[in-house]
Amino acid sequence: MLLASFVLTGRGLGASGAFKLVEAQAIHAVNPTWAEENGNIGSFFRPGHLALDEWIVFLASGVFLGGLVSAFAARRIRHETIRGPRIRIENRWVLAVIGGIMSGFAAQLARGCTSGQALTGGAQLALGSWAFMFSVFGGAYALAWFVRREWI
Amino acid sequence: MDGPLSVVLKFPHALEMVAAVAIGLGFGFVLERAGFGRADNLAAIFYGRDFRVMRVMFSAIVTAMIGLYMLDLFGILAVSSIGVIDTYLLPQILGGLLLGGGFIVGGYCPGTSLVGAASGKSDAMLFLAGLVGGSAIFTFGYDSFAPLQNATAMGRLLINEYLHVSSGIVVFGVALFAVACFWLVSKIEWRVNRSLV
Numbered sequence: 001m002l003l004a005s006f007v008l009t010g011r012g013l014g015a016s017g018a019f020k021l022v023e024a025q026a027i028h029a030v031n032p033t034w035a036e037e038n039g040n041i042g043s044f045f046r047p048g049h050l051a052l053d054e055w056i057v058f059l060a061s062g063v064f065l066g067g068l069v070s071a072f073a074a075r076r077i078r079h080e081t082i083r084g085p086r087i088r089i090e091n092r093w094v095l096a097v098i099g100g101i102m103s104g105f106a107a108q109l110a111r112g113c114t115s116g117q118a119l120t121g122g123a124q125l126a127l128g129s130w131a132f133m134f135s136v137f138g139g140a141y142a143l144a145w146f147v148r149r150e151w152i
Numbered sequence: 153m154d155g156p157l158s159v160v161l162k163f164p165h166a167l168e169m170v171a172a173v174a175i176g177l178g179f180g181f182v183l184e185r186a187g188f189g190r191a192d193n194l195a196a197i198f199y200g201r202d203f204r205v206m207r208v209m210f211s212a213i214v215t216a217m218i219g220l221y222m223l224d225l226f227g228i229l230a231v232s233s234i235g236v237i238d239t240y241l242l243p244q245i246l247g248g249l250l251l252g253g254g255f256i257v258g259g260y261c262p263g264t265s266l267v268g269a270a271s272g273k274s275d276a277m278l279f280l281a282g283l284v285g286g287s288a289i290f291t292f293g294y295d296s297f298a299p300l301q302n303a304t305a306m307g308r309l310l311i312n313e314y315l316h317v318s319s320g321i322v323v324f325g326v327a328l329f330a331v332a333c334f335w336l337v338s339k340i341e342w343r344v345n346r347s348l349v
Contacts (some may be wrong), residue, residue, distance in 0.1 A: 013179055015263035016283070023287040040294035058169045060266060064174015067267030070184035077238040079272040082191040082259065096191075096275040099258015100265070100282015101289065103251050107262060107303055108290035110247025112237065115179075117244065119209065121237035123216035125311045125322055128239030132248040139252025144198035147257055151195040151266070 016107030018060035023104075026053050040108075081082030084151040095150055156234060180267055189267040191259025191275055198256050200344040203337035210330040221323050231310075231319075239306040246300070260280065 025043035027034070028051065036045045044051040071077045083092040107113040110132055112121070118136060121129020158168055185207050187193040196202035223229040255261050258279045260268055265283065268276025290297055312322040 005341055006266075013175070013263075015261075015266060016287075019262060019280075019283045020287050020291075023206035023284045023291065027286070027288065027291065038291060038294060039298060040291045050200075053169075055168060055172045056263070058172035059176040059179075062173040062178075062181070063180035063263060064176075064266045064270045066177040066180025066182075067184040067270035068180075070181040071189060071267075071271035074185075076184075076189075076298070077272045078273065081273070081274045082268075084192070086312045092275055093278050096258050096260075097282040097285075098277040099254040099256075100279040100284075101264060102254030103258060103260075103279075104254075104286025104288075105284035105290050106247045106250035106254055106286075107283075108287055109297065110251065111240065111301070113251060113263065114209075115253075115263040117237065117248075119212055119216075123220060124231070124234070124236045125217065125319065125326070126237045126239060127309045127311050127314050128241055128244040128306070130235050130311060131239075131241055132244040135248025136252040136255065139249035140198050140256040141252075142182075142249075143253045143256045144195075146200040148199065148324075149160045150257075150259075151192060152199055 013059065013120055014056050014112060015060055015063065016104070016116060017054075017056040019104060020108060021052055021054060021057055054116035084149065086149045086152075092150065095147070156229065161231075179263075180270070183264060183267045184271065188264045189271045189276070191199065191268065191273070194261075194264060195256060195259055200340050201348075203341055207334060210333060214327050214330045217323055217326060221319055224319075236308050236310065239309040240302065240304055241306060242304040243301050254286075302322060 007074070019042070021044060024035060024044050027038075028045060032045075036042050068077075081089050081092055083089065103113065107116075109140065110117060112129075112132075114136065117129045118133040141147055158171070163171070183189065187204065188208075188224070193202065194205055197205045220229075220231060220234075224231045251261065258265075258275075260279045262275055262283055265276045265279040269280055310319070310322075312319040317324070
């Protein structure tokens, strides 16, 4: 898949960019002037161009659909919360949000997430992407002991 | 071939977006099939119980890497014609550490949470909401974070260029490294799971 993406379009995979665009669009809906003048997201808003009309947003929609198709075909669609046996469901929900916030911030700082940086950049042999990948494993192993009750 | 198909054939915007959905579909399907739509499967690697995540990830990287450099070698698609991710060493290391933290605390990474949400997992949907929130925090404080994000900019830098060796050596080295990891994690899995019984 990754190789096909390179050959077809010259671009790798990525997910976090789509969240950045959704976030930017939401801010723009509330305060267009502020969004257009922001150094981080301002460039997304050009006259005559829809900010969400981007490759990465379509890719993310595809990922969602692909997951849906696979889960549906395997009859795995169930409304549930995944957690270890020792954590209350409310706490798991809170930690899920906190983890999301950490990741959303981190993906902006590093300019990508697991798919964009580690997979795509890793296959290209980009130096920074390999540093990123080892850091992800490092960060997760460092915190794993502290949140072990969440999972095991 | 002078570049990726979309450039050579001058894909119109709409067709490029259709290709994006198609590639995403494949990616999402594979992720779900591999069990990556469930946080417990993903977290298991960090307790030494199940290294499926690492196996799939490294397999994907090595396959794509070998394919990419083969295409380059045969002059079909030059690595120089595709968008290589620029290196900003410090923010990538810090961002990586934080993303890893978010991974074990939240149970997903951005891509897998999409798949988790698609199969109905409440925790994945909350993680998604957190992602948008965390992304917004960065945007609101952009003026403070920008210097860090742009620190240690090294541009387009491949490992083989950094080490001043040919790309073939690094490709071979990475493939060897992946095989060594597979062997090592099998040992770890065996020991951990034996201790649990």
